[in-house]
Amino acid sequence: MEPLLTLERYLPYRLSLLSNKISETVAKTYKDKFAISITEWRIMAVLGEYPGISADEVSLKTHIEKSLISRAISKLLKRKLLCRNISEDDKRRSELVLSNTGYEVYEEIVPLSLEYERKFLASLSQQEQEVLSSLIDRLSQHAESISL
Amino acid sequence: MEPLLTLERYLPYRLSLLSNKISETVAKTYKDKFAISITEWRIMAVLGEYPGISADEVSLKTHIEKSLISRAISKLLKRKLLCRNISEDDKRRSELVLSNTGYEVYEEIVPLSLEYERKFLASLSQQEQEVLSSLIDRLSQHAESISL
DNA sequence: CTAAAATAGTTGCTATTGCAACTAATGTCA
DNA sequence: TGACATTAGTTGCAATAGCAACTATTTTAG
Numbered sequence: 001m002e003p004l005l006t007l008e009r010y011l012p013y014r015l016s017l018l019s020n021k022i023s024e025t026v027a028k029t030y031k032d033k034f035a036i037s038i039t040e041w042r043i044m045a046v047l048g049e050y051p052g053i054s055a056d057e058v059s060l061k062t063h064i065e066k067s068l069i070s071r072a073i074s075k076l077l078k079r080k081l082l083c084r085n086i087s088e089d090d091k092r093r094s095e096l097v098l099s100n101t102g103y104e105v106y107e108e109i110v111p112l113s114l115e116y117e118r119k120f121l122a123s124l125s126q127q128e129q130e131v132l133s134s135l136i137d138r139l140s141q142h143a144e145s146i147s148l
Numbered sequence: 149m150e151p152l153l154t155l156e157r158y159l160p161y162r163l164s165l166l167s168n169k170i171s172e173t174v175a176k177t178y179k180d181k182f183a184i185s186i187t188e189w190r191i192m193a194v195l196g197e198y199p200g201i202s203a204d205e206v207s208l209k210t211h212i213e214k215s216l217i218s219r220a221i222s223k224l225l226k227r228k229l230l231c232r233n234i235s236e237d238d239k240r241r242s243e244l245v246l247s248n249t250g251y252e253v254y255e256e257i258v259p260l261s262l263e264y265e266r267k268f269l270a271s272l273s274q275q276e277q278e279v280l281s282s283l284i285d286r287l288s289q290h291a292e293s294i295s296l
Numbered sequence: 297c298t299a300a301a302a303t304a305g306t307t308g309c310t311a312t313t314g315c316a317a318c319t320a321a322t323g324t325c326a
Numbered sequence: 327t328g329a330c331a332t333t334a335g336t337t338g339c340a341a342t343a344g345c346a347a348c349t350a351t352t353t354t355a356g
Contacts, residue, residue: 003196003197003198004196004254004255004258004259005193005196005197005258005261005262006197007190007193007194007197007209007210008209010193010261010265011265011268011269011280011281011284012167012170012171012174012264012265012268013190014284014285014288015163015166015167015170015284016167016170016171017211017288018163018284018287018288018291019160019163019164019166019167019168020167020211021288021291021292021295022160022164022291023160023164024295025291025294025295026160037312039312042155042161045153045155046155048151048152048153049151049153049154049155054334054335055334055335056333056334056335061155062155063165063168065313065314065315066334066335066336067313067314067315067316067335067336067337068312068313068314069335070334070335070336070337071312071336071337073335074336090321090333090334091320091321091322091334092320092321092322092333092335093321093333093334093335094334094335106152107152110152110153111152113153113158114153116160117158117159117160119294120159120160120287120290120291120294121159121287122290123286123287123289123290124283124287128283131279132159132280132283132287133159135272135276135279135280135283136159136162136163136166137162138271138272139166139268139269139271139272139280140162140165140166140169141271142270142271143166143169143170143173143268144169146173146267146268147169147172147173185342187342202304202305203304203305204303204304204305213343213344213345214304214305214306215305215306215307215343215344215345215346216342216343216344217305218304218305218306218307219306219307219342221305222306238303238304238351238352239304239351239352240303240304240305240350240351240352241303241304241305241351242304242305
């Protein structure tokens with residue numbers, strides 16, 4: 001009856017704790033300051049980068065399931081943080097952009113986000129940060145190939 | 149209206165994607181092969197390591213909220229994967245252990261888990277794996293200090 | 297010794313999740 | 327052209343999450 005696994009040292013578990021801790025901290029700030037969820041923020045973030053894309057493209061870029069995207073977009077539309085057009089050439093598709101208000105909020109949240117990233121990485125040297133970044137890229141790419 | 153943030157390159161986001169991808173893959177296997185959720189598995193894993201601890205200690209060790217722990221334990225008790233005693237010296241506390249069946253399942257899942265860990269890390273050299281492990285430790289420790 | 301505070305665990309309630317079914321529009325191919 | 331498949335987006339529903347309130351004990355202080 002020896003323990004066969006040390007959960008505390010199990011890498012997927014540790015990665016999950018770290019990621020959740022960071023996400024929760026950031027989420028709390030977005031929620032407290034802007035009443036916006038992480039899902040909503042990710043939608044706004046990709047629309048800041050790719051104005052005019054469809055809900056489906058938002059789903060692909062954020063890796064968020066399309067029903068969540070649909071509901072989050074409704075909410076953001078109600079709050080007038082987004083604008084939606086129906087595409088001329090394909091009436092199923094929407095064309096989404098940040099509204100003026102939405103862009104103002106975006107401009108406020110972005111520096112906050114970057115500051116969080118900086119803070120979380122602050123215990124690592126510049127070089128270590130680059131190593132980490134590259135390791136994550138490689139692991140992500142590899143993980144894709146495993147979980148087909 | 150320039151994009152101010154590249155979500156794809158935002159580290160907390162990338163970390164979250166990686167962690168979710170791994171967790172989902174592992175979770176699917178546990179669910180398909182053993183009809184066990186990640187929460188249930190984490191409970192079993194800490195009980196394999198620390199037989200006889202209380203629900204509260206399980207909650208602390210897994211970082212899972214105590215109502216989730218309570219409900220998951222009920223389920224595991226119904227399936228006879230755990231045994232529960234009321235502590236003699238403190239009648240509020242439970243003393244939880246894996247049942248014989250529970251331990252058998254544990255013994256089956258552990259090698260599977262370790263194999264997943266190995267597979268996900270397989271694209272890194274031994275040395276890189278150690279670097280990653282140490283970076284995660286340092287980031288986790290630092291993240292704790294930030295989000296007080 | 298006793299009243300108040302703290303702790304272990306359970307349960308109620310609401311919000312979020314995510315799959316699947318559905319509608320509407322477009323694409324494919326005989 | 328016209329049936330069939332595919333795609334974009336929405337909605338229904340069941341499962342899960344997590345906060346807060348509650349019960350039952352135990353601990354602490356006066």
